[in-house]
Amino acid sequence: MLQLGHGLVAERDGAVLGTTMWWLFGDSHASLGMVIVAKAAQGMGVGRKLMEGAIAAIGDRSILLNATDEGLNLYRSLGFDVTGTVYQHQGAPFDVPIAQLIPNERVAPMKAGELADISRLDRAATGLDRSAVIDYLFDAAQGVVLNRDGEQAGYALFRRFGRGYSIGPTLAPDIGGARALISHWLGSNTGMFCRLDVPEDSGLSAWLDELGLPCVGRVTRMCRGTPPPANSISANPTGQALTGARPTGDTIRAWSLINQALG
Ligand SMILES: CC(C)(COP(=O)(O)OP(=O)(O)OC[C@H]1O[C@@H](n2cnc3c(N)ncnc32)[C@H](O)[C@@H]1OP(=O)(O)O)[C@@H](O)C(=O)NCCC(=O)NCCS
Numbered sequence: 025m026l027q028l029g030h031g032l033v034a035e036r037d038g039a040v041l042g043t044t045m046w047w048l049f050g051d052s053h054a055s056l057g058m059v060i061v062a063k064a065a066q067g068m069g070v071g072r073k074l075m076e077g078a079i080a081a082i083g084d085r086s087i088l089l090n091a092t093d094e095g096l097n098l099y100r101s102l103g104f105d106v107t108g109t110v111y112q113h114q115g116a117p118f119d120v121p122i123a124q125l126i127p128n129e130r131v132a133p134m135k136a137g138e139l140a141d142i143s144r145l146d147r148a149a150t151g152l153d154r155s156a157v158i159d160y161l162f163d164a165a166q167g168v169v170l171n172r173d174g175e176q177a178g179y180a181l182f183r184r185f186g187r188g189y190s191i192g193p194t195l196a197p198d199i200g201g202a203r204a205l206i207s208h209w210l211g212s213n214t215g216m217f218c219r220l221d222v223p224e225d226s227g228l229s230a231w232l233d234e235l236g237l238p239c240v241g242r243v244t245r246m247c248r249g250t251p252p253p254a255n256s257i258s259a260n261p262t263g264q265a266l267t268g269a270r271p272t273g274d275t276i277r278a279w280s281l282i283n284q285a286l287g
Contacts, residue, residue, distance in 0.1 A: 025285065028157055031058065032077045034070045041065040044074040046082055047286055050153030053252055054082045056089045057285025071098055079248070086249025090221075090284040096244060104246040109224040110281065112243070116188070116217045117236035123207035126172075126200065131208045134167030134179060141176050142167070149195045149276045150287070151252030157286060168208050170201050178276060180205035185283070188217025192280040199227055202279035210235065221281040228279060243284055254278070 031045035042061035048054050056078060061070045075098060079087065090110055091099050123131065134142070139162050143155045165183035169176050178196030182189060191209045196202040206228075210218060218237065222228045229239055254277065281287055 025058065028160055030081065032074055032081070034061070034065075034074055036065075042070045042074050044078045045285065046078050046087070047157065048082070048085065052085060052250075053152055054085045054087050055285065055287045056082070056087050059089075059095060071095075072102075075099075075102055086247060086251070088252075088287050089246050090243040090281075090287065091246050092243055099246050099248075102248065104248045106244055107247050107251055108245040110221050110243050110245055110284065111224060111229050111239045112219065112221050112241035112284075113229065113232040113237040113239050114188075114217065114219040115235075115237035116215050117210055118214050120207055120210040120214060120235055122211060123204040124200075125204055128173045129177075129201075129204070130171050131168050131204055132171055134162075134169050138167075138169065138176070142169075142179055145176065145179065145195050145276055146193065149193075149254065149278045151254040152287075154282075154286075157282065161282070168205060170196055170205055172197075172201075177201060178205060180209060180280070181282075182209045182213075185219060188219065189213065190283065191218055191220050193278050193282050194220075194280040195276055195278055197276050199279070202226070202228065203231065206280070210237075221284055222279060223281075226279050 025045065029045045029047040031043060033040045034042040042065065043058050044056065045058040046054050046056045059071060059074065079102065089099065089104065142162065143158045146154055146158050161181055165181040167179055167181045170178035178201050180191060180194040182191055191206055194202050194205050196205060220232065220237065233239060
């Protein structure tokens with residue numbers, strides 16, 4: 025996070041009281057996070073000062089963030105609007121069913137030469153130029169690619185994070201593809217603590233609950249300015265059982281986040 029982003033700290037007598045960080049995605053957008061004020065210094069305007077400093081530094085770009093309930097009022101008062109909800113799921117499941125694949129579909133390890141394709145898919149799904157983050161994750165994470173008819177249709181990354189591992193981002197054209205990718209990582213790491221942050225409109229939440237990754241938290245997606253031209257769900261948002269062929273379409277979207285700060 026430090027390597028890829030910019031940040032400000034609030035200090036008093038040389039001691040750090042608060043932080044905020046942001047990550048630039050091309051000229052149009054930025055993501056903001058790590059907004060933390062020490063308990064003893066809360067309610068004294070430090071958070072607001074940090075946010076004003078970050079907004080000034082980010083300039084004309086639209087800003088995305090995922091807000092805790094504590095941060096909502098502050099962000100609203102600074103011009104952020106609510107755009108959705110993200111659920112945090114985590115657990116150490118032992119009994120993960122094998123992914124159901126459709127004909128001509130497979131989940132394969134990501135190969136060294138696939139970075140450019142991975143970046144292209146990320147941009148198509150999120151509407152953001154996150155190439156610097158994807159470059160970094162390409163080396164720091166393990167990846168699998170969803171292939172359909174020999175073409176890359178999506179991918180999911182898996183990396184050390186917090187108490188265990190994180191599965192994200194997961195990008196796929198539909199919920200069946202997203203489940204296939206996520207099942208791969210859960211199934212090959214049974215009993216390991218894994219976390220996913222999934223948008224509410226992904227429809228994945230109930231499925232993750234059933235697998236043994238309960239929802240343990242929720243944050244509010246917000247944007248100050250213009251939301252990126254990201255794709256919306258293309259198929260089966262209800263998370264029904266998979267039978268027969270899935271609609272493929274040419275859209276791709278994000279089904280799990282990199283993390284809450286980076287989106
Ligand atoms: C959210 C947080 C950063 C706010 O920092 P702060 O220095 O306490 O905030 P400020 O004193 O600058 O207050 C700014 C506004 O936030 C709101 N606010 C502050 N603390 C709040 C709380 N606990 N609950 C709800 N709203 C709160 C108020 O509306 C306040 O508006 P005002 O200036 O008109 O009174 C701080 O409470 C914190 O670190 N919380 C824990 C970590 C966290 O949740 N961070 C946000 C991640 S998205």
